[in-house]
């Protein structure tokens with residue numbers, strides 16, 4: 001860790017537990033062993049509020065991945081996890097959730113320092129969501145059942161039933177915006193049904209996943225059930241996508257990379273879940289409380305500095321309140337505190353990397369060039385760190401780049417609509433279909449609109465209401481399949497039909 005990062009951690013009095021963790025040289029977790037990369041390579045992990053070097057992360061190799069897959073394969077085939085009594089798996093997953101809870105403050109600090117995000121948001125959302133996801137799926141371990149069936153047409157007598165069998169070794173590829181929580185979305189269900197896993201965290205944010213692995217070990221989950229291989233997407237992620245020892249790939253990340261992963265995985269017909277990008281529309285009608293709705297809409301885009309897959313990033317407001325609404329929204333946005341992630345009052349934290357900051361600022365420039373009207377923000381504040389002010393554009397058109405492409409930063413684009421039909425047409429005019437939001441108190445209108453919106457989640461009068469009991473995933477190019485909820489379980493289970501012919 002360099003001196004700028006050290007000074008930053010001192011300024012915000014980071015806990016001794018976190019400092020001790022950061023003092024340990026990060027190691028991958030393979031078959032229960034803590035190991036360096038087989039060729040000794042490391043990459044720098046940069047702290048986003050200072051731009052300083054935080055840690056050196058092992059850059060795993062294809063050979064490291066082979067060992068991780070072999071460990072997961074062995075544990076799956078030998079049954080140390082897959083054939084464990086479901087209540088025992090359930091107990092171990094609850095124990096893991098207990099340990100996550102006991103270490104929640106430290107995990108929030110690590111997530112904040114590594115990714116840059118607000119430590120308060122990390123504690124309340126990322127870490128709480130991680131704990132809740134493991135608890136929710138722990139309960140499913142003992143409730144996986146097939147069904148008995150009566151053949152509908154076949155003559156003769158049979159006993160016919162289905163068995164649900166864990167799919168096998170699962171490869172999980174994770175993005176950097178919610179590192180631990182996204183990993184929990186992949187692992188909770190997979191471990192509950194008896195799969196073993198190999199996880200590849202994003203190269204920018206591997207640390208919380210490595211701390212998580214320590215807790216997996218402490219919980220008593222057998223070695224080899226969970227394996228963590230850090231490193232580059234183009235090396236480890238690409239090798240995972242076509243690895244013959246992996247039965248299922250579950251990927252969260254951008255649409256272009258997801259397409260590559262999906263194509264590679266289908267070569268040997270791996271099962272695939274893809275949670276991809278979004279450009280989620282927000283429809284605001286003229287019957288809302290303007291101040292309260294402006295605040296909700298601002299939270300829906302600016303939370304995690306807009307680095308959220310289902311962020312409400314395209315705003316459509318009824319023309320009769322458009323100007324007043326934008327004024328209220330801009331006032332609220334200007335009041336959000338732009339600060340380092342460890343500042344307890346920070347709302348707008350830095351972008352995860354200099355590259356991401358450049359990309360977001362590039363989109364802001366493109367918006368100006370295309371003729372959108374900048375209402376507030378638009379700048380990178382002076383000083384260190386990869387910050388971008390909360391930014392609002394008005395008078396956009398749907399053919400603009402800033403309206404069609406995922407910016408993945410604190411940038412909201414807006415335009416007015418006249419009729420309900422126009423609002424729906426604008427909302428659906430996107431390659432993405434992850435989420436949509438409706439703000440209105442007219443129940444008839446809301447229920448009329450819900451079926452018309454092409455989106456995996458529709459939020460009414462709020463944004464990103466996410467819970468482990470409800471499935472999450474995309475229509476169109478926002479993905480394939482669903483994480484969370486009972487719906488996720490089937491994507492990790494094969495269904496075997498058993499026929500016993502009698503007499």
Ligand code: NAD
Pocket residue numbers: 173174175176177178182200201202203231232233234236237238239241252253254255257258260261275276277278308309310406408434473474478479
């Ligand atoms: P990304 O696609 O660049 O990377 C995601 C993961 O894929 C990383 O671990 C990366 O190392 C790996 N990867 C990169 N190249 C690879 C390759 N060739 N083969 C296999 N793996 C490879 O995405 P990101 O920048 O980390 O995350 C931001 C994106 O994730 C946004 O598009 C966002 O919308 C999306 N996202 C979606 C959801 C969802 O649930 N739908 C949730 C969070 C983020």
